Amino acid sequence: MPDARAERWSRLQQAAHQQAGRHLREQFATDPARAERMCVRSNGIFIDYSKNRLDDADLQQLFALADACDLRGAIHAMFAGERINSTEHRAVLHTALRAPATADIRVDGHNVVPDIQAELAHMAGFAEQVRSGQWLGHTGEPITNIVNIGIGGSDLGPRLVCDALRPIGHPRLRTHFVANVDAGRLNGLLRQLDRRTTLFVICSKSFTTQETLTNASSARAWFLAGGATEADIRRHFVAVSTHTEAVRAFGVDPANMFGFWDWVGGRYSLWSAVGLSIMLQVGPEAFGELLAGAHAMDEHFRTAPWSQNLPVLLALLGVWYVNGFGAATHMVAPYDHGLRQLPGFLQQLDMESNGKQTTRDGQPVGRATGPVVWGNSGINGQHAFYQLLHQGSQLVPADFVATLHSPDNTRPHHDIVLANCIAQAQALMMGRTPDEARAEMEAEGLSAERIAELLPHRCFDGNRPTNVILLDALTPRTLGALLAMYEHKVFTQGVLWNVNSFDQWGVELGKQLARRIESAFASGQSPAGADSSTCQLIDLARAALAARDDDSATR
Numbered sequence: 001m002p003d004a005r006a007e008r009w010s011r012l013q014q015a016a017h018q019q020a021g022r023h024l025r026e027q028f029a030t031d032p033a034r035a036e037r038m039c040v041r042s043n044g045i046f047i048d049y050s051k052n053r054l055d056d057a058d059l060q061q062l063f064a065l066a067d068a069c070d071l072r073g074a075i076h077a078m079f080a081g082e083r084i085n086s087t088e089h090r091a092v093l094h095t096a097l098r099a100p101a102t103a104d105i106r107v108d109g110h111n112v113v114p115d116i117q118a119e120l121a122h123m124a125g126f127a128e129q130v131r132s133g134q135w136l137g138h139t140g141e142p143i144t145n146i147v148n149i150g151i152g153g154s155d156l157g158p159r160l161v162c163d164a165l166r167p168i169g170h171p172r173l174r175t176h177f178v179a180n181v182d183a184g185r186l187n188g189l190l191r192q193l194d195r196r197t198t199l200f201v202i203c204s205k206s207f208t209t210q211e212t213l214t215n216a217s218s219a220r221a222w223f224l225a226g227g228a229t230e231a232d233i234r235r236h237f238v239a240v241s242t243h244t245e246a247v248r249a250f251g252v253d254p255a256n257m258f259g260f261w262d263w264v265g266g267r268y269s270l271w272s273a274v275g276l277s278i279m280l281q282v283g284p285e286a287f288g289e290l291l292a293g294a295h296a297m298d299e300h301f302r303t304a305p306w307s308q309n310l311p312v313l314l315a316l317l318g319v320w321y322v323n324g325f326g327a328a329t330h331m332v333a334p335y336d337h338g339l340r341q342l343p344g345f346l347q348q349l350d351m352e353s354n355g356k357q358t359t360r361d362g363q364p365v366g367r368a369t370g371p372v373v374w375g376n377s378g379i380n381g382q383h384a385f386y387q388l389l390h391q392g393s394q395l396v397p398a399d400f401v402a403t404l405h406s407p408d409n410t411r412p413h414h415d416i417v418l419a420n421c422i423a424q425a426q427a428l429m430m431g432r433t434p435d436e437a438r439a440e441m442e443a444e445g446l447s448a449e450r451i452a453e454l455l456p457h458r459c460f461d462g463n464r465p466t467n468v469i470l471l472d473a474l475t476p477r478t479l480g481a482l483l484a485m486y487e488h489k490v491f492t493q494g495v496l497w498n499v500n501s502f503d504q505w506g507v508e509l510g511k512q513l514a515r516r517i518e519s520a521f522a523s524g525q526s527p528a529g530a531d532s533s534t535c536q537l538i539d540l541a542r543a544a545l546a547a548r549d550d551d552s553a554t555r
């Protein structure tokens with residue numbers, strides 16, 4: 001007797017199979033209330049999901065799947081601080097970082113909220129000193145440039161939020177992000193900066209990440225090369241980490257360290273001290289708004305019925321296409337310049353969380369899981385990859401994320417942005433029939449031969465799904481809600497696929513092999529057992545690196 005879960009999965013496949021033959025055009029034509037019914041709003045976010053290839057009965061199937069997978073129980077377990085990160089035996093409590101100060105959230109019986117509040121106050125005190133110009137560099141000048149050195153979760157979140165909230169940033173402070181260990185990034189930036197007025201935030205949960213420590217060491221060498229002393233380091237280098245000893249060993253005064261906890265996953269950490277660069281740029285109050293917006297979305301996620309629950313609806317729609325239609329990717333197109341880093345952030349959040357094929361109890365999942373998440377600014381994409389969205393052979397479900405009220409976006413710019421966002425969703429859904437294409441070409445006065453020649457090229461299947469996600473405005477509060485919404489979408493999908501969304505063992509093998517290859521560069525010996533291709537590549541790289549060293553030795 002298949003369990004309820006298995007039963008629900010097979011019903012989903014059957015329903016998707018039935019839906020596959022239907023066209024959204026017909027569904028809109030026969031159901032004028034469709035759009036009004038298939039939209040939801042919460043916390044300054046409106047989602048129109050009516051341009052998805054399903055009907056109410058399919059939605060009920062998806063809600064039943066969520067119940068069969070005990071989604072409600074899983075949500076409760078996360079918020080209650082249970083060790084749901086099963087392979088690392090950790091709680092998952094990024095939601096606690098944005099809970100009110102009066103909350104009581106326990107890990108092993110200890111209420112973590114006072115610790116969180118104490119660290120927020122520590123961050124706020126420092127941020128106020130830097131923003132007010134009280135925090136002076138070693139030559140007695142206020143800080144003007146902040147460089148966050150971090151990668152992955154210690155980069156993508158703060159980078160996105162600082163970019164999005166730049167319009168409300170501090171007028172004297174510029175924030176920069178260095179993640180890539182390719183020195184082109186760090187050196188390129190350092191050439192523009194002044195040692196006397198630059199503050200480095202070394203951001204690393206583990207404080208063992210090679211790229212971050214290498215960049216931080218080079219930044220420190222650059223700083224000292226300008227005549228500053230070791231004692232001056234404490235005016236220009238602070239650290240964010242869960243690892244005090246490693247921070248101390250690196251040479252950053254623990255008094256200049258901002259901490260967080262192992263129950264905060266890297267890709268869920270922008271709400272913690274990892275968000276220090278955000279607080280420095282926009283101030284403690286706006287950072288508080290960001291947290292408040294995310295907390296409001298947490299409460300919505302925890303309490304709203306599935307049919308009104310924004311993260312759950314997005315999650316179920318994603319599962320519908322991945323497991324019902326075999327879609328391998330999901331595209332996210334921001335139609336707000338301030339959100340251009342959103343696809344990059346979501347790539348880590350989604351793909352590092354659900355890019356797995358092993359269940360929580362170590363069995364093969366046996367069905368498709370996390371899609372490839374990709375995307376770019378919608379307007380730019382229209383002139384680049386949208387050809388494939390409209391006429392390609394791949395089914396690519398897409399989120400279009402736009403902002404209704406955008407003070408900087410003057411007429412006619414904003415009008416054009418919103419018109420295109422809405423039009424692209426309509427075009428993907430409606431397509432263009434041969435009759436419509438013929439009529440259009442006739443109207444253009446083309447000859448019958450030319451029309452016959454072009455007709456197949458100028459038809460569009462349509463029936464291509466989009467979610468149109470509209471923010472009232474791009475404020476710290478709404479941005480907080482938006483990112484928390486996506487976090488909970490990813491969580492929900494992880495529950496349905498029964499994978500542990502909070503570990504990332506898959507990133508380790510490449511790192512280990514890289515270490516061995518680095519030693520092979522130095523030793524001249526290829527790693528034992530390495531394949532011929534790897535040996536060949538190592539030889540080529542070693543020769544190039546040796547030539548570089550000879551070159552710099554003779555200069």
Ligand SMILES: O=P(O)(O)OC[C@H]1O[C@H](O)[C@H](O)[C@@H](O)[C@@H]1O
Pocket residue numbers: 151152153154203204205206207208209212266267352504507
């Ligand atoms: O913050 P860190 O410990 O330096 O880690 C930075 C990043 O690197 C790791 O390799 C993981 O892939 C990410 O989940 C993490 O965010």
